[in-house]
Amino acid sequence: MNLEKALVLRTCANNMADHCGLVWPVSVTVECRHWQPTKAHENGLAGLLWGVGTSAFLSVHADARWVVCEVAVADLIALSESGMVKFQRAQVVHVGDKSSAAHYLLMHRASYSSTSPPAAVEVRPASGELVVSHEVFDVASVSAAVGAEGNLPAVTTQTLQTATYGSTLIGDSHSQLVAGYGSTETAGSHSDLTAGYGSTGTAGSDSSLTAGYGSTQTSRSDSSLRAGYGSTQTAQEGSNLTAGYGSTGTAGADSSLIAGYGSTQTSGSDSALTAGYGSTQTAQEGSNLTAGYGSTGTAGSDSSLIAGYGSTQTSRGQRTDGGLRQYADCTGRQQPDGWVR
Known part of the structure; x- marks a missing residue:
């Protein structure tokens, strides 16, 4: 011995x-x-x-x-x-x-x-x-x-909290939190949060958040958020957000947002948005937007927009029988002469 x-x-x-x-x-x-x-x-x-x-x-x-x-x-x-x-x-x-x-x-x-x-x-x-x-x-x-x-x-363990230097963890029952240096995480019941250096994550019940360095994420129940470095995401119940470096995503209930580097997306309930690098998209309920690099898309309810590089799209609507009806016919790509058609 x-x-x-x-x-x-x-x-x-x-x-x-x-x-x-x-x-x-x-x-x-x-x-x-x-x-x-x-x-x-x-x-x-x-x-x-x-x-x-x-x-x-x-x-x-x-x-x-x-x-x-x-x-x-x-x-x-x-x-x-x-x-x-x-x-x-x-x-x-x-x-x-x-x-x-x-x-x-x-x-x-x-x-x-x-x-x-x-x-x-x-x-x-x-x-x-x-x-x-x-x-x-x-x-x-x-x-x-x-x-x-x-x-x-x-x-x-039934409740796992693991932190590295300078991290703060607050979890309810059955939560699992894993934080990087200087991160702050607050979770509701049955949530799973993983944060990189200096990230902040706040999750509702049954949510899953994964944040990169310096990211900020806030979610309601049953949401799934994944953020790249320096991203900011805010989700309502049942939403799924994935953001690239420096992206900002704000989603209504049951929405799905996927953002590229530096993109900004804001959606109403039941919307699906996919943005390329540096794109900006704003959608009402039930809309589906897909934007290329540097595109800007603004859609009304139940609209579908597909934009090429550097395009700008705005969907229109009209009132029919007292209700708001949104057209889904705005699909454009920037042409060599600068026009979108």
């Missing part, structure tokens, strides 16, 4: 880089060149001792690389977060996914030490207010979830 060394679990990006840019090897020794023996995460390597403690610093991405490394016990510095330790150098002994890393730790821990991992503790700031809570990760829980096929699936 090796009592002088311990196993530490951590995660890296799929290219083996950590959040500070250090690329970890798949074997041999890794060392921090700017080591400082402090209780701060900076200037050192860090991970979960024996794979037990806060999940705040474990990657939630499906393609993350889960690393098990061997560290001299004398080199470990306990950090304030539950189970987290800091060290200057380590020997990488395993690289894989969550399941394989958990299996490796469980199979090899007895060879190192019988010492139990430190108990989980709550970390409170000076104000006495509890910091963002995180799921407690334990490799034993991963092993206990072995399925009928003998695989090691991920840890499952």
